[in-house]
Amino acid sequence: MPKTTALIFGYNKYAREILNNVKDKYKNIKIYARDIEKIKEEDKKFIESFDLSDEWDSIKKDVDVSKSMAFCVLEDTAENIFLTISLRANFEELTIIALASNKESANKLKMAGANKVIPLVETTADIIANMLEKPISNRILHSILYEESALKIAQIKISEDSHFKDEELHSIDWTRYNGIIVLSVMRKDMKSEFIYSNKAKHHILEPGDVLVVVGYEKDIKEFEEKIGSKRYVDWSNWSW
Amino acid sequence: MLKRWILDFAYYLDTSKSYQRKKHFFYRLLEDDKFKYKKYVDFLMITLIFISVIVLIREVKHHVNDYLLFFSNYIISFVFFIEYMLRLWVNSSVSKIIVARAEHDSFLHREVNLKKAFLEILRVKLRYMLSPQAIIDLLAILPFFHELRLLRIFILFRVFKLFRYAKSFQTLASVLGTKKFEFLTLGIFASIVIFISSVLIYVMEGNDPASPINTLFEAVYWSIVTISTVGYGDITPVSHEGRFVAMLVITAGIAVLAFTTSLFVSAFTEKLDEIREIKMIENVSKLKKFYLICGYESIARELARKLALSENDIIVMDEDEQRIELAKADGFTALNYDPGKVESYEKLNIDMATQVKAILCLRENDVENVYSALTIRSIDKEVFILALLMQDVNRKKLEFTGVDKIVYPQELVGLITKELVGKPVAFEVIHELRSENADVKIDELGVTERIVENFPTVGDLGNKKFRVVLLGVYKEKDDHFYFNPLDDMLLEAGDYLLVIGYQVFILEFEKYLHTKVDNA
Structure with missing residues (x-):
């Protein structure tokens, strides 16, 4: 089910960065801050106050959690874990993305029920290491992922009427679709497999499988039309 | 004339x-x-x-x-x-x-x-x-x-x-040299004791027919043997007076020995760190290529670990002793120098242009990073510097110092979230490709003259046989990435092939590219 509401817990530099990057992707955005005096004027319209001891009544009342995405970005690790646990305890269906300072707190946040954790230290170190060791591939991947070039990465779901349906992955001649490269396939059970992996080789495409492809916008569109499917992200069973 | x-x-x-x-x-x-x-x-x-x-x-x-x-x-x-x-x-x-x-x-x-x-x-x-x-x-x-x-x-x-x-002899001499005054004092004390006791024993026993001490030389010999606590026993005093002198010499001997031992120990303890540092600098100056990390906090620590996994040499420099101890415990060559001082780099005795791959200013403090970057730039205009930025307001200052690359973690969080929200599967795939633990990796293979001779076009590469995806070709001379190139695209030396696949298959493919002539 597509997400329409973003709930950002905490008001700090990370919360503002997230807000700036996702505000055009959601219909509703709410920032839950504890110290509302320090809020910048332009952000005030998103603000709701909250307390860690809350029963979350206002969320229960106002928000459809199954269509919401929560970002837990409290600076204190212990509080962030406590927040994640209380959100998970109250809202089973809520998708939670949490920010962690390191791997240790990332593990705890996962245990606390976060769907996705961004370990800040590891991620930054990963990116720097790639910049230094594989500068070209890093630049290309970065431009693809963050759409800084005409190249795009897209997820294409195999639909009921796709002519790829029931075909073995191995037997499809991808070279027919010159403009794009298929990187991997995500099966219905949410396991992603590299296109040339042994497991993916004999995989029979089923409606609901998602292909991850790289190409130019025009070619991706053409490919979508050819295989008769549409770009879609199903968050309902999402878990990492 | x-x-x-x-x-x-x-x-x-x-x-x-x-x-x-x-x-x-x-x-x-x-x-x-x-x-x-x-x-x-x-x-x-x-x-x-x-x-x-x-x-x-x-x-x-x-x-x-x-x-x-x-x-x-x-x-x-x-x-x-x-x-x-x-x-x-x-x-x-x-x-x-x-x-x-x-x-x-x-x-x-x-x-x-x-x-x-x-x-x-x-x-x-x-x-x-x-x-x-x-x-x-x-x-x-x-x-x-x-x-x-x-x-x-x-x-x-x-x-x-x-x-x-032998260098170690020189080290030993320099270590003992630091205690010159103490050794001199000890020497004078021992000489005086030997002199007095020799004369005393000679006077006491020189004329005693039962005593083996007949000459002054024998008296000096006895004194030295006794004061050194060796005590051969070939010459021993026989009179009460002589034995009394022996007791004094033995007591002085214990003091001399204890003093000597403690002098050696303290000289070495004091100099040990210095000796280790000299040895470490010697080893650093012999390294061919390494990363120099200035500041060892959490991101630096994680990055050093990752870089070391790909067999890079890492040198850590930090003015904080505790962080240096941590770096040492993590197995890195770590120097307790201030990255903001020119003297620190001079002490290292390295050629930045040829030996340093990159200098990474990774203090989680913009003031320190600006200071270090400026210091490094004042020494070398060319060396690649990457710096961490913690507050966006300081970006310009960091750029002004001449840093080649700035990494701003806060911005990364924003970008990651955006992608994570928009294309979670694609994000995971790309993230997986870059992650150190993944089986499937992206790699860049340099195209050499030899490869061009054997594989003039993209179609000749045969990467599909090796189950390797060719994402594209990067042409360095026109700084352009050709995504999914057609089979007839000509390869040139200096190009890079961006390939995705299992690490083992990529290695096989790379080996094949380099050895095709031998196989043929």
């Missing part, structure tokens, strides 16, 4: 490039530990020393082959003589002293006083010749006069030459 000739010759030598080059070569060969050929000379000298000592030992009870004897007495001595003369030559410059004197005198409109110049030369050369190492070198040549049997024993002085070649 003679004076003119001498001056002309001195000026000629001082300005002659080939002479200076030769002299510099010999200087490095004998004195510069970083010169690659020095170790061969050292090895040769050490071998010669051992040969002559073996000959000396053998000669005591057996007949030694005449040729070997000749070799030991004359050839080796001759080699040492040459070495001695070379050292004397390179130690100081005669021509420079004469030229300096000539310049000085002509500046003051005086007639050039060569006498003063020669006296200066004599002083400088004598100072060298009277240094302990030069004296040992000279004594090692003496066995040349083999016929004087007494001089044979000077072969043993050749062993002392080992001091010159």
